Amino acid sequence: MSAPKPPTIVLTGGSRGIGLSCLKLLLRPPISANVVSLSRSFPPELQELKKEYPQRLLVIQGDVSKDEDNKLAVESAVKSFGSVDGLVMNSGTIKFERIDDAKSTLQSWKEVFDVNFFSLVSILKHSLVHLRNSQGKVVFVSSGAAVGGIASWGSYNATKAAMNSLCRTLASEEPTITSIALRPGVVDTEMQAQLRSEAKQVMNSPNYKHFHKLYENSKLVAPEQPAEVITNLLVRADTKHTPVFFYHLFLFILI
Template identity: 40%
Template sequence: MPNPVIVITGASRGIGLAVTRSLLKEHNAHVVTISRTRTPELSQLIQEHEQSLLTLECDITDEPAVKTISTSIFSRSLPAIRASLPDLRESKGRIIFISSGAATGNIYGWGAYNASKAAMNSLSRTLASEEPSIVSLALAPGRVDTAMQAVLRDAGAQHMKATDHKNFVDAYNEGTLVNPYDVGYVIAALSLRAPLSLTGQFVKWDNEECREFRRK
């Protein structure tokens, strides 16, 4: 059986980069990434995995560009490529949405972010209902030690309640932020092996449902 190909959007940094790294280094997968930029970290992975990593630069809100990207993926003829719902149905594929606790939260000043993550969860549930052969799962990665957390600490005070901002600062100072490579491993494993029993669910990365997908 050929190794699977996983398409990762936003793969140049943060959790997306961690997932890409885990798929390549720990799960022996062929990977296609889509991101707006190519960071030094992603460039390093390209050098290390020339035969198993295809990187494409694109803004996924640009529909014509996305169509061109799809053509490019197929023209490379990498094994196990699934670039559309018909192929996902045939392969009984998996879609892992990176959600957030904000989907059910109410942090002051976060209206747009909270609403967008709630909408993502709704999309995941609806897709699970409409596509019963595809695993559709929304996952909350927790407070991950990424650039987003740094922005919240540095600039969040003027937009958030003091108590909420303090919680983010304290999480960093106390060393309780999630290692992106730990949660990246779980997401990578779920993208390869998540069972149909999880479809439509919203789970936290360190909950019991994800125990078997953590790094041993």
């Protein structure tokens, strides 16, 4: 009896943080997936993974805000591995700008939406025919910002709310595809470092102090924790979990 075919996952933002942690877990046993990673950079740690898994990891340096790069990632997955069984929508960017700031232009907001939201629509448009065939899974890496309103996070807040809405719409339109939006918590990633270095003057003081205190007290969530949940969902979740928006620790109960 032949071994089951490993799943093929397209993952965005796999060069660092949650995405890189997901990539490691997907490639290693027990999942041992085929993975197409789409990210702007190709840092040494990702290069080492490519050397370790040359047959199962395809790295595409590209920009999720460009439709042609998203199309290439999906087409490469199908050409190289024969299917698309799951998506991890992890790429994201943030700009700390109050609505009335001079630098908070419409173009600035559009740039955040291009990465955080319109890229999702782009990848889905290219993937849905394959996800229907595989009855696949889509995990959107969302944020508590989707239901909050932290000052100076306006474009980020709005894109994560739009992400959750897209997840619900996808679940309604594609009942055979599992669609989940995951709130990972306050994770020790580049975004938190950026917040500490750039956002003190534009965030409301209590909010800024809250995040800085989490860092000082070593209370930030390690990227490996939400990554473990995301990768489990890609293997074990089904449409009964669709659509959900949960903090990642609660999802341990579900899976």
